Amino acid sequence: MPALITELWRLAERRDIIMKLRTWIFAGLGVGLAAYIVFSRPTSRCAAENDGLESAGDRFASWGRKQRVAGAGTYAQGMLKRWFGRVMGNHTLVGEGIVDQVAGAACHTAGEVASSVGDVLHDVAR
Secondary structure (H helix, E strand, C coil): CHHHHHHHHHHHHHHHHHHHHHHHHHHHHHHHHHHHHHHCCCCCCCCCCCHHHHHHHHHHHHHHHHHHHHHHHHHHHHHHHHHHHHHHCCHHHHHHHHHHHHHHHHHHHHHHHHHHHHHHHHHHHC
């Protein structure tokens, strides 16, 4: 009987861990879905005099959104590498994390510039 009780206790502990993980999984899926909806929404196309500028603006804006998301992901990856490197005492991993953070910030900045260029092209086309 005590073996049955200890096994049930282990299952209850595992269930608690699974419930906590499920919450984080659903939160991650929700954030991913929100990012997809925000960054892939179609832009409104008005009757522009110069359709070439309008489509170029769409391409710049789309590329910029993708670069901002990629840059944010690379930056977050760098933060995690830096944190794990500090916790584990691995200076190489800390250095890789810093490099990833700089690369992510640069990619994000390039995305912001491209989005701004896309907005300017949209304004000129109208």
